[in-house]
Amino acid sequence: MRLKTNTTDVLIIGAGASGLMCAATAGYRGRKVWVLDHAPKAAAKIRISGGGKCNFTNQVVTPNEFICQNPHFVKSALARYQPQDFIDLVDRHGLEYEERELGKLFCCHRAGDLIHILKTECDWAGVTLQLKTSVKSIAKLTPKTPDEAAFRIETNECFIECQSLVIATGALSFPKLKASNFGYQVAEQFGLRQVPVRPGLVPLTLKGKWRDFCQKLSGIALDVKISTYNEQTEKSFEEALLFTHQGISGPGVLQISNYWQPGQAIEINLLPNVDVLAELMQLKQSNASLIRWLQQFWTKKFTQAWLEMYPIATKLADLPNEEIERFAQQITHWILYPSDTAGYDKAEVTLGGVDTDEVSSKNFEVKNVPGLYFIGEVLDVTGHLGGYNFQWAWSSGFAAGQTV
Template identity: 65%
Template sequence: MSLQQDWDVIILGAGAAGLMCSATAGYQGLSVLVIDHAPKAAAKIRISGGGKCNFTNLDVTPKNYICRNPHFVKSALSRYPSSAFIELVDRHGLEYEERELGKLFCAHRASDLIQILRTECDWAGAQFSLKNAVERVTYRDQRYQVLTSQGRFSAKQLVVATGARSFPKLKASGFGYELAEQFGLRVLPQRPGLVPLNFSGKWQQRCAELSGISLDVAISAGSMRFAEAMLFTHQGISGPAVLQASNYWQEGEAIAVELLPTVDVLAELKKLRQGAGSLAKWLHGFWPKRFVNFWLALYPLQSEPANCNDAQLEAYARLLTHWELYPSQTGGYEKAEVTLGGVDTDEVSSKTFEAKKQPGLYFIGEVLDVTGQLGGFNFQWAWASAVACGIALGENR
């Protein structure tokens, strides 16, 4: 089926934000074309959360986001809270499950959620042009001209929902940033976020030897602390606590690991001293044998607790509660779930997401300098920013 050339709205990107925005705008009575170079819509939704997509969180606040302007996210999140998206998927009968810390996942597969979004787009009358690469965007006579591999299309309003650099295997790129700069918007430096941390030299070898071991820890990076699981890998460390900390870690800095975050370590060591207990046996109550052996080989207590004075026990407790590690680098964009940085939010209206310097040009989702913590917050930002933008498109027709 050949597509018409002229539209009210063209949306670049058929990911989470693009799909949500196209349905919202279509329901405003606008003609909407969604263009994406991928053969299928919503590739990132399909693979996220181990194929089950952590699509939102029961407790979403502005504090769950990193943005140079911390107030920017407040308007969209308050107007479209997670309860609104839950209501949407409930109407479609999506089966989902609640996991730790308020995370909501599809009960079966992420494609169930994609089907809901595509159905909403169909009902709203949005049209799709997939496997279609954008070659050039220009603006003249108050319309955006989008030259693609499948022809030329034009619209009064253009929405950039292209995502960011994470997942290059899905052909993610910096195209949205280039478009922003083309129209004079400031773009902040980017780096991988929600990403494993890697080590070099002897520490990389040590992590490789521990590969596959998972521990419940608390990790601090900067002023932030996250109490979740840490997983050792062949290159370093991963797992929810590490991914969370990676958003706040800066190269050259240490992270501090609390290996027994729910235990009053010093008090327990003093009990061991009083009862002449074995440190190794005590640690076996918390950790796998392989990690206990590693730990005691690297950090032996000078003697059993019964023979240690207070200063020795305090020093050892400090080690267990503040184990400093120095990652060498992140796992890069190939392992990152999100991208930190992006289009400066000072350049965009927090209510409509329209560029302040360029009429009819909008930026939503991850292309902006807004990054959520792990737990469904990035998808909730996609839904909220898309709905706010979709409504504005109808008001600005």
């Protein structure tokens, strides 16, 4: 059977956060826009993120919250479409949302409300959304005028010719949601450099006695300061750590996972807002109970597990200062060597991707392939935890949508 050939001004591959934002923006400019996705539902990652409530942006977003080989690349898009612009959009639709710690904004009810807003915007902008459609091949054409098609895409249902082609396919995290390496394959087809990829915002796993330690404490959370070091930088975050059956997770661990490399240590201060040594010395002077003091900050279960791992005579008055100093050091500089990350199945994002030097920071068009655009997570841009990756989706999608 001969496949029909359709034409459109803009074809966007990927119906996620950046793709839908780009589609609506371009559609409102009067462009004829078509969005394809191989998944059965649009924006699946939005639906499950933030525990089903989607941390869709942050009150304060600066370039400092992003990891990219070119730290200046993110500045233009973030300046042109800011958190308040997206907040204004969801306000117009009456979305109920709440602010949580560190400026994070979440849907009050369910992330599906946000997906409904994005799809409604696309409907109003005249966008065609086609799901369960796989792309078989992409061919570059040689248009003689700007009105002629620059690309010919073969799908499992038809051919589509378009002037502008936008790759908004996301990356490798959450393979159960149909995540794939398609965007990287397109980049390779057109000869674009890529930064090696790895899981980001991901739990860390441990082996041996520390895995057993964490397993025993699974479900317990502590507010900590967690750090990692390499030759160039020290990176620290003061957020919660959660013990799991495989190792450690929680916001602080997810943040540090973006900077940790295999073989490196992480250092954890279990009482970051306490002068531990001074208070232990005070306990020694007053002959007070160490266990009672620890249980001001920790659960009984964690206190017990810690004292089993780092035994100390509970009557501090009988101990030399050196032993108390060593115990304080163990609490404030707990060193762990993770064995690995929990992989793409548990990763919220993918680090690395299409080298940002290959695309314009103003409109995300590939410098050497006119009409081809890459937006969102497929690029080598990764935000910290806290709504920054969704803000990158909105900002990059909007910037490209103004040009395609």
